[in-house]
Amino acid sequence: MADQEITLMKGNEAIAHAAIRCGCDGYFGYPITPQSEVLETLAAEKPWETTGMVVLQAESEVSSINMVYGGASTGKRVMTSSSSPGVSLMQEGISYMAGAELPALIVDVMRGGPGLGTIQPSQSDYFQACKGGGHGDYHLIVLAPASVQEMADFVDLAFTLAFRYRNPAMILADGAIGQMMEKVVLPPFKPRRTEEEIIKECPWATTGRVGGRKPNIITSLELRSEEMEVINLRIQAKYREIEEKEVRFEEFMLDDADYAIVAFGSAARIAKKSIEIARSQGIKVGLLRPITLWPFPTKEVQKLAGQVKGILSLEINAGQMVEDIRLAVEGRVPVRHFGRLGGIIPDPDEVVEALKRSF
Amino acid sequence: MARMKGATVVDTERCKGCNLCVVACPLDVLALTTKEVNRKGYNFAHEVLADTCTGCASCATVCPDGCITVYRLKTE
Amino acid sequence: MTREEIIEKGQVVYHKPTLLNDTPMHYCPGCSHGVVHKLVSEVIEEMGMTDKTIAISPVGCAVFAYKYIDVDWQEAAHGRAPALASATKRLWPDRLVFTYQGDGDLACIGTAETIHALNRAENITIIFINNAIYGMTGGQMAPTTLLGMKTATCPYGREVSLHGYPLKITEIAATLDGTCYVTRQAVHTVAAINRAKRAIRKAFEYSMQGKGSNLVEIVSTCNSGWKMSPEKANKWMEENMFEFYHLEDLKDTGADK
Structure with missing residues (x-):
């Protein structure tokens, strides 16, 4: 089948192709290294002539995210992409969308x-992505791809989860995954929903008062504290449901492991090589790779704490996810962190050294 | 000779007593109450020279809160 | 003929637009916002666009516009309404999309979004309420505050050396190739209100005809912020604001397109 090529x-590029193929209605973005190929690929593909997808280069990341806010308010499948400094600029809009x-x-x-x-790869926005980032009590659904294939696959998954829970979702990749070339099987084409389908599926959306229905209002504002607390409690209940149902992770060689590495994205790929090296030296190590960073696989980490003698959090940052691991482990086994900073990718050998040093 | 006769109905509870209708009326038909207030505590607009109203709707046009309905009838 | 007879047998020549619901508006007595809300409601009704309108409210006094005019509304972050409108119109091209923004929202924090949405020739209308002051937060200096005008953050009057010049963003908009219709109106008299209504109608129609972006500035009063009665505020506006902010069509290329 041609689609399976x-x-x-x-x-x-995989993100861009997947967006076109999964019925995305609109992309709004601003160039920033190392992700500019997303917008460039979309511009070259001209999906407005094929699927009818809108592609617009905005005047800033602030505007991009607010275009997404406007588009999402109408029930359309809309997205943006950026890199760390640009995503910082988007935090206001993200908070509004969560609200x-x-x-x-x-x-x-x-x-x-x-x-x-x-402009080199890093994972130092884990806190920003998973702990809010903008103001107010909220969470994004955060997916961490570790391959080009997952970059492609997670676009549709992110939209599905976002619409299931009416909550913004984030694909948290890094410069390495964004820039590396790999083989990928692109998802099959799925048509964009018709306006009638959107109106039926999203009765809350601001599509115009079709059929004379009552006005729909998209807002995050409620000045009455009692009402605002009710809204917050409802959103929190939704987060508990997401934590219950949507945790995703991968386990690798954990069955007989004495030690575990927890790593996501590119770091998880390095970890697999490190595990191979360590095992060749007689050290039984396995990997837990969170695929959803929020909701975090807390129960799986807790389970690990009952099995292994120590957990190493391998992150390309100064130690962020390690805090969630420690919260899950509750002091039962030692939890250490190893990472490189400034855009340097850790070497598998230095990870093995860190493992030996730590335990 | 045909003559236009008008009448205004003020939603006195909606009125905030801004006085803009009083100023806009070319025939001094409307005034604010001096003692009586609505539930929000505003003096409100009411007709004081009802007979002179021609139904020009100036008062209603300038009313920021849409409090005034204007009726007009042609009389011989 | 009694008053009751006129009401019973006469014709209704004016009533609150049906699209403007009965919720009491939070605006101060005499505020220009109410008049503009009425005009916007009337035009949408008269164009038959009630079920095809998507409006965007700002942060500022008009933040709650969505409570009063019965169309679909998106409440934007401060200054970002034109970005929401751009995406909404591109995704739903047959809808009437407009933003309703004040001077702080549009001409200060949202300058970039305003200029770029207008210059991209988005088929939208921006209704711009310019009362030269921040109303909602209690009367601070706005980008459009006149020189010498006193506000809570320029209590001795706006001075060039301290605060720079008031911004004529509507004049800037008129220079942009993306704009179709740029006009400055007011709503202080019956005649001005009628003109403003025609301007809003024209802008909305151009946006539906795909002729580009439209900006309707309404020079307005903020009698609370200016610390005057509504009547005096209107007079002060005529004597001071209009000299700097001329009421006129700055650009109308609708007929050429």
Whole structure:
């Protein structure tokens, strides 16, 4: 089947192709390294002539995310992509979307910070993605791809989850996954929903008062504290349901493991090589790879704590996810962190050394 | 000779007593109450020279809160 | 002939637009916002677009516009309404899409979104209420505050050396190739209100005809912020605001397109 053809492309390009193929209605973005290929690929593909997808280069990331806010308010499948400094600029809009309970996709191809930082890969926006980022009590659904294939696959998954829970979802990748070329099987074409389908599926959306229905209002504002608390409690209940039902993870060689590495995205790929090296030296190590960073696989980490003698959190940052691991482990086994900063990718051998040093 | 006779009905509970209708009326038909207030505590607009109203709707047009309905009838 | 007879037998020549619901508006007595809300409601009704309108409210006094005019509304973050409108119109091209924004929202924090949405020739209308002050937050200096005008954050009057010049963003908009119709109106008299209504209608129609972006500035009063009665505020506006903010069509290329 033509749709099943294996192609070679960058992670960023895979995001763009997957968006067109999964019935995305609109992309709004602003160039920033290392993810500019997303917008470039969309512009070259001209999906407005084929699927009718809108592609617009905005004047800023602030505007991009607010275009997404407007588009999502109408029940359409809309997305943006950016990299760390740009995603910082988007935090206001993301908070508004979480508050207004809007489904949308934000792709963050992380680079090293803080500030303008570097254009090299990093995972230092874990906190920003998983702990809020913007103001107010909210969560994004955060998916962490570790391959170009997952970049492609997670676009539709992110939209599905976003619409299931009326909550923004994020694909948290990094410069390495965004820039590397790998073979990928693109998802089959799925048509965009018709306006009638959108109106039926999203009765809350601002599509115009079709059929004379009551006005729909998209807002995150409620000045009465008692009402605002009720809204917050309802959103929190939704988060508990997501935590219950949507945790995704991968286990690798954990069955006989004495030690575990927990790593996501590119770091998880390095971890697999490190595990191979360590096992060749007689150290039994396995990997737990969170695929959803929020909801975090807390129960799986708890289970690990009853099995292994120590857990190493391998992250391309100064130690962020390690805090969630420690919260899950509750002191039962030692939890250490190893990472490189400034856009440097850890070497598998230095991870093995870190493992030996730690336990 | 045909003559236009008008009448205004003020939603006195909606009225905030801004006085803009009183100023806009070319024939001094409307005034704010001086003592009586609505539930929000505003003096409200009411007709004081009802007979002179021609139904020009200036008062209603300038009313920011849409409090005034205007009727007009042609009389011989 | 009694008043009751006129009401019973006469014709209704004016009533609150049906699209403007009965919820009491939170605006201060005499505020221009109410008049513009009425005009917008009337035009949508008269165009038969009630079930095809998507409106975007700002942050500022008009944040709750969605409570009063019975169409679909999106409540934007401060200054971002034109970005929401751009996406909405592109995704639903047959809908009437407009933003309703004040001077702080549009001409200060949202300058970039305003200029770029207008210059992209988005088929939208921006209704711009310019009362030269931040109303909602209690009367602080706006980008459009006149020189010498006193506000809570320029209590001795706006001075060039301290605060720079008031911004004529509507003049800037008129220079943009993306704009179709750019006009400055007011709603202080019956004649001005009628003109403003025609301007809003024209802008909405151009946006539906795909002729580009439209900006309707309404020079307005903020009698609370200006610390005057509504009547005096209107007079002050005529004597001071209109000299700097001329009421006129700055651009109308609708007929050429």
